[in-house]
Amino acid sequence: MYLYQLSIREWWTDLKDTFILNFIADDRYMLLLKGLGNTFLVTLGATLLGILLGVIVALVRSTYDKTITGMHPGPGKFILSFFNKISSMYLTVIRGTPVLVQLMIAYFVIFAPWAKHKTLIAIIAFGINSGAYVAEIIRSGIMSIDNGQFEAGRSLGFNYAQTLIYIIIPQAFKNVLPALANEFIVLIKETSVSCYIGLHDLTKGGEIIRSRTYTAFMPLLAVALIYLVIVMFFSRLVTLLERRLRNSER
Amino acid sequence: MNDDHLISVQKLNKHYNGGAIKALNGVSLDIDKGEVVVIIGPSGSGKSTLLRSLNLLEVPTSGSIFFEGNDITSKGIDINKFRQKMGMVFQHFNLFPHLSIIDNMTLAPRKLLGMSREDAEKEALDLLEKVALKDRAHAYPSQLSGGQKQRIAIVRALAMKPDVLLFDEPTSALDPEMVGEVLDVMKDLARDGMTMAVVTHEMGFAREVGDRIIFMDEGRIIVQGTPDEIFNHTDNERLKTFLAKVL
Ligand SMILES: Nc1ncnc2c1ncn2[C@@H]1O[C@H](COP(=O)(O)OP(=O)(O)OP(=O)(O)O)[C@@H](O)[C@H]1O
Ligand SMILES: [Mg+2]
Numbered sequence: 001m002y003l004y005q006l007s008i009r010e011w012w013t014d015l016k017d018t019f020i021l022n023f024i025a026d027d028r029y030m031l032l033l034k035g036l037g038n039t040f041l042v043t044l045g046a047t048l049l050g051i052l053l054g055v056i057v058a059l060v061r062s063t064y065d066k067t068i069t070g071m072h073p074g075p076g077k078f079i080l081s082f083f084n085k086i087s088s089m090y091l092t093v094i095r096g097t098p099v100l101v102q103l104m105i106a107y108f109v110i111f112a113p114w115a116k117h118k119t120l121i122a123i124i125a126f127g128i129n130s131g132a133y134v135a136e137i138i139r140s141g142i143m144s145i146d147n148g149q150f151e152a153g154r155s156l157g158f159n160y161a162q163t164l165i166y167i168i169i170p171q172a173f174k175n176v177l178p179a180l181a182n183e184f185i186v187l188i189k190e191t192s193v194s195c196y197i198g199l200h201d202l203t204k205g206g207e208i209i210r211s212r213t214y215t216a217f218m219p220l221l222a223v224a225l226i227y228l229v230i231v232m233f234f235s236r237l238v239t240l241l242e243r244r245l246r247n248s249e250r
Numbered sequence: 251m252n253d254d255h256l257i258s259v260q261k262l263n264k265h266y267n268g269g270a271i272k273a274l275n276g277v278s279l280d281i282d283k284g285e286v287v288v289i290i291g292p293s294g295s296g297k298s299t300l301l302r303s304l305n306l307l308e309v310p311t312s313g314s315i316f317f318e319g320n321d322i323t324s325k326g327i328d329i330n331k332f333r334q335k336m337g338m339v340f341q342h343f344n345l346f347p348h349l350s351i352i353d354n355m356t357l358a359p360r361k362l363l364g365m366s367r368e369d370a371e372k373e374a375l376d377l378l379e380k381v382a383l384k385d386r387a388h389a390y391p392s393q394l395s396g397g398q399k400q401r402i403a404i405v406r407a408l409a410m411k412p413d414v415l416l417f418d419e420p421t422s423a424l425d426p427e428m429v430g431e432v433l434d435v436m437k438d439l440a441r442d443g444m445t446m447a448v449v450t451h452e453m454g455f456a457r458e459v460g461d462r463i464i465f466m467d468e469g470r471i472i473v474q475g476t477p478d479e480i481f482n483h484t485d486n487e488r489l490k491t492f493l494a495k496v497l
Pocket of ligand 1: 266267271272273291292293294295296297298299300
């Protein structure tokens with residue numbers, strides 16, 4: 001009985017000491033906070049870039065699918081075919097290679113001369129990566145809209161672009177909003193590989209602490225917990241969003 | 251040369267699969283201002299293809315279409331300008347589900363005719379009053395019955411002040427008890443002198459409202475004439491067979 005109490009007390013003191021060592025001493029929690037900030041920065045920037053790229057690629061690809069058969073040969077058809085080809089190559093390459101490899105190519109090869117701008121390089125790499133997935137989400141959203149909507153728009157006198165902007169995109173966007181939000185959540189976790197280029201993100205924060213205190217358990221557990229809480233928070237938001245969208249469907 | 255007809259279709263062909271399917275096979279047709287032309291014929295005879303060619307929703311393989319004297323099939327023409335003058339009503343209504351009724355009606359006048367929201371809404375409400383749906387102005391399409399949706403689709407087209415209205419089986423997707431309310435709106439339009447081209451299986455409507463009936467089969471116009479000629483005095487065997495089935 002006595003021995004048991006002693007060991008619990010020892011264990012508790014030990015735990016407290018490791019906690020203080022890992023997070024309080026030298027203000028080490030700041031390493032996690034700074035990392036968290038960068039994780040958010042990269043995720044947010046990459047999401048915005050991804051949506052921009054994804055919308056452009058989705059528009060090219062669905063315009064091609066919807067109009068190419070009815071188009072007369074000419075420069076318009078040539079340009080559209082050209083951009084469609086580029087878009088599908090982009091999708092194939094990005095979705096066919098690991099994001100970590102893409103990040104390292106961006107950092108060590110393409111942007112090597114600007115290596116000190118790690119955050120920016122990570123935003124670009126993850127943004128280009130995410131754009132490929134966003135493109136397919138948006139394209140499926142556009143293709144899921146009944147063709148009668150296109151025809152109604154065109155029959156009123158709207159041109160192709162106006163029909164997309166006023167009629168198709170608002171409906172498609174509503175349909176794909178949850179999927180886009182999920183892409184954001186995936187990206188939060190995916191950016192953890194940016195510690196490979198030495199970017200001080202949340203994961204790297206934990207890594208730095210581990211290398212300084214020589215204890216792995218607590219800093220890594222803390223990192224995992226923080227990711228979990230963030231992901232659960234945003235997943236909850238997506239669920240609420242989905243419910244609201246469903247309710248507003250009159 | 252075709253200035254006297256509102257629409258003049260000349261030797262129109264629409265082929266699919268490299269000519270294996272001739273949805274339209276040399277169709278020529280004139281539609282005059284104020285005329286109600288009703289297109290009838292068996293399934294697959296090319297009625298929809300003809301109607302949808304008139305505003306180039308289907309691009310013909312060859313032939314030409316003159317609208318108000320302009321060859322709209324000629325290269326480099328801005329079809330969107332002409333489509334503003336050719337309203338279309340679809341079998342499945344195709345209302346915009348993300349917009350309220352009033353927004354469905356005012357979107358095109360505001361964006362394409364440059365009307366202010368105020369003016370566009372005022373005109374839309376007048377149109378809604380004519381089809382007895384003014385109280386539904388701020389409802390959404392999914393809150394309406396099929397008959398109400400199709401009446402909205404008609405006034406949405408009218409909001410652009412078109413010179414002709416094209417109808418592709420406007421009552422085929424409706425429950426029987428709602429067919430009448432839509433046909434009544436179309437009759438009112440005909441009485442007010444609207445030029446209309448109507449594909450329909452409603453022979454009663456064709457007989458009562460049509461100025462001219464076009465009977466199509468296998469991508470061709472087989473016979474055309476007044477309702478009396480078509481329904482009472484024809485000696486065309488194909489038409490007789492068709493009428494025996496539908497009447
Ligand atoms: N996209 C297409 N590809 C191949 N064939 C087509 C296509 N669209 C129409 N067709 C064919 O063209 C012919 C005419 O079709 P259309 O839809 O104009 O007939 P319809 O008279 O309107 O028939 P319904 O009364 O059934 O609506 C049919 O044989 C149809 O199968
Ligand atoms: Mg049809």
